[in-house]
Amino acid sequence: MFRKILIANRGEIALRILSACRELNVRTVAVYSEADRNALHVRFADEAICIGPPRSSESYLNIPQVISAAEIANVDAIHPGYGFLSENANFAEVCEASHITFIGPTPDAIRLMGEKDKAKEAMAAAGIPVIPGSAGVVPDEDSAKEIARGIGYPVMIKAAEGGGGRGMRIVRSAKELIPAFRTARTEAEQAFGSPNVYMEKLIERPRHIEFQVLGDKHGNVVHLGERECSLQRRHQKVLEESPSVAVDASTRRRLGKQVVEALKKIGYSSAGTMEFLREDSGNLYFIEMNARIQVEHPVTEMVTGIDLVKSQIRVAAGEKLSAVLPPVEFRGHAIECRINAEDPETFTPSAGRVTVFRVPGGPGIRVDTACYADAVIPPYYDSLIAKLISYGHDRAEAIVRMQRALDGFVVEGVKTTIPLHKRILADPNFVAGKFDTHFLERLPALEAKAK
Amino acid sequence: MAKKSTPQKHVSSHTGGVDLQEVERLLEFMAKHGLEEFEYERAGFRIRLRKPFSQPMGFSRAVSAPEIVVAAAPSAASGHPGSAVTSGASTAQEQAAEAGRAASEDVHVVKSPIVGTFYAAPSVGGEPFVKVGSRVDEGQALCIIEAMKLMNEIESDVAGEVVRIFVENGQPVEYGEALFGIRAHRKK
Numbered sequence: 077m078f079r080k081i082l083i084a085n086r087g088e089i090a091l092r093i094l095s096a097c098r099e100l101n102v103r104t105v106a107v108y109s110e111a112d113r114n115a116l117h118v119r120f121a122d123e124a125i126c127i128g129p130p131r132s133s134e135s136y137l138n139i140p141q142v143i144s145a146a147e148i149a150n151v152d153a154i155h156p157g158y159g160f161l162s163e164n165a166n167f168a169e170v171c172e173a174s175h176i177t178f179i180g181p182t183p184d185a186i187r188l189m190g191e192k193d194k195a196k197e198a199m200a201a202a203g204i205p206v207i208p209g210s211a212g213v214v215p216d217e218d219s220a221k222e223i224a225r226g227i228g229y230p231v232m233i234k235a236a237e238g239g240g241g242r243g244m245r246i247v248r249s250a251k252e253l254i255p256a257f258r259t260a261r262t263e264a265e266q267a268f269g270s271p272n273v274y275m276e277k278l279i280e281r282p283r284h285i286e287f288q289v290l291g292d293k294h295g296n297v298v299h300l301g302e303r304e305c306s307l308q309r310r311h312q313k314v315l316e317e318s319p320s321v322a323v324d325a326s327t328r329r330r331l332g333k334q335v336v337e338a339l340k341k342i343g344y345s346s347a348g349t350m351e352f353l354r355e356d357s358g359n360l361y362f363i364e365m366n367a368r369i370q371v372e373h374p375v376t377e378m379v380t381g382i383d384l385v386k387s388q389i390r391v392a393a394g395e396k397l398s399a400v401l402p403p404v405e406f407r408g409h410a411i412e413c414r415i416n417a418e419d420p421e422t423f424t425p426s427a428g429r430v431t432v433f434r435v436p437g438g439p440g441i442r443v444d445t446a447c448y449a450d451a452v453i454p455p456y457y458d459s460l461i462a463k464l465i466s467y468g469h470d471r472a473e474a475i476v477r478m479q480r481a482l483d484g485f486v487v488e489g490v491k492t493t494i495p496l497h498k499r500i501l502a503d504p505n506f507v508a509g510k511f512d513t514h515f516l517e518r519l520p521a522l523e524a525k526a527k
Numbered sequence: 528m529a530k531k532s533t534p535q536k537h538v539s540s541h542t543g544g545v546d547l548q549e550v551e552r553l554l555e556f557m558a559k560h561g562l563e564e565f566e567y568e569r570a571g572f573r574i575r576l577r578k579p580f581s582q583p584m585g586f587s588r589a590v591s592a593p594e595i596v597v598a599a600a601p602s603a604a605s606g607h608p609g610s611a612v613t614s615g616a617s618t619a620q621e622q623a624a625e626a627g628r629a630a631s632e633d634v635h636v637v638k639s640p641i642v643g644t645f646y647a648a649p650s651v652g653g654e655p656f657v658k659v660g661s662r663v664d665e666g667q668a669l670c671i672i673e674a675m676k677l678m679n680e681i682e683s684d685v686a687g688e689v690v691r692i693f694v695e696n697g698q699p700v701e702y703g704e705a706l707f708g709i710r711a712h713r714k715k
Binding site for chain 1: 701
């Protein structure tokens, strides 16, 4: 086991890693920017080193400063948490060169997963279903017809260089194809200077479902079930749960096994997440892999009873999964609400001093936070101030516990997303498990109609 | 650089083991008697409080600014997360604050721009770049900070006289840690 770990992060995840280290009897070194002098990770770590000014590019993202801190503190490993340097292959390489263990996958695995096209190719080659589409640019109208026929309608045409909806066309039948193909090319040419377009199967009413995985350095990989993360706003997850009501036991077993086999092939050796889109008909398609511990890992911890962060540290130290994990079983249901310092209607960040911070408790409630009364939420970093997690023997119990906990969570001084979560939890479609990634876009509209 | 395990190393200012209410009472005592500076010692605990120069009597300023020195305090006791959090990490800040007060307003504090190891001399066993009393020009090398095997010369950003050196040779320093106090020459 490691003797001393530097935690290259801040906020609740820095405290989460600190807890794991404390339980493993490993000493901790916190690093912090000048904006985080009074942060709890600084207070509770065994040592703390200031690494720069508030801007994260000059502190938490500053590789030379982080490595220098690791060297003067003489640590044997660095835990990057999520965000910041967690999926920076170059940083993982610098750690290696400095004889410090990077607690995460190998630089090669990070690099592969960072390039989405290559990751998809690798996963498809390893037998994981990916969204059917043109393998690259669609050269002309004849090939467009042929590819669309192969995929099956509806299809989506997307600008190769693009983003933000321009050069994008949804095609529902063969007779719409050629006009749409031409318009998409023209738009792409005008917007991005290149007429190149891809074609992909259109996933209607998609749900975002992801599998938690854990690999060791001896070629073993397990999956720890799925999480449902469809409740998103501008691709930011808002609420997550495990298990998903849209995944049955046989799908979990089948896809879980495929995921494990694929990751063994590429030699994945840490905690990670395989993200899928599920179409209405029930098919799941791989979209990308996150090569890090994720914000929403606690829901998996609750339903498996496995401490993911401790396990991640132990496998990084060379232990085998068989020694680290008990037999994997899924029990009960867990929900996580991300409490952000944001306006619950407009989602604009709300930085400032927290004056009241009253955290709920009681049966089945867990709160992961680095916030406290009198804490200042700096404007420089992400707005997550707490993760409220509820656990129940089934989904209904997890929901009522979450509702009860949200009512008892009092934050004053900054605006939070607590009112948004109360509305989600009270929504009949949410309670019935009927939602997709567009759920939150429809939620305010429903509210307006009711008034 | 704050190593909570080795508080004897240099000024360690975390409040582990310090009763904040006691500090509060001492501050009130100072205000009541119009004291500028106050030092108090009992077994395993020493505290020094000093009001900043030329500050109005505003009490809240005195609470935030005094230098708090705790000697031989035990390792950080479990505290109340909601209470005023002062940790070992505020060393540099307090050091700088002390530096600001220790001499007149003409003293300029040169802070470390990077994390690393402080070396006073260009080579092992060599003469230090500067000593207390040395006159330095703007741009003159004051010390070396080693970071990731690279030797970074730290230059003075003012011309003047070195009146204080806050760190020892070979000591690890963090970002923003006070290194030198330099009394700047007045430009006429």
